[in-house]
Amino acid sequence: MLIKCKMYVRKFKKDVLDEEIQDLIDSxxxxxxLSGVINQDETDPLIIRAITCYCKANxxxxxxxxxxxDKSYEMLKQHLSLCEEYTKPKVVSDNG
Numbered sequence: 387m388l389i390k391c392k393m394y395v396r397k398f399k400k401d402v403l404d405e406e407i408q409d410l411i412d413s414x415x416x417x418x419x420l421s422g423v424i425n426q427d428e429t430d431p432l433i434i435r436a437i438t439c440y441c442k443a444n445x446x447x448x449x450x451x452x453x454x455x456d457k458s459y460e461m462l463k464q465h466l467s468l469c470e471e472y473t474k475p476k477v478v479s480d481n482g
Contacts, residue, residue: 387411387428414440421467425476436462
């Protein structure tokens, strides 16, 4: 997820900002969890988009698009929190 988010905020090389980006990823996941989104599969396109929108909205200080990305994140979070696929614990089948 760190590599994907670095790509979205246009930071390609390993540098001191990796920690800041990882903190944003962790914050996005925690915020989603607080909203009831417990199934956060990092290969799910909607989860990826929500986390990357959060990162783009909160990364850096002079981000002219921050408000737009924050609105996108909030809308995705709302939709995810209303969908049982993301809010109900996954049942593991025990067939044997």
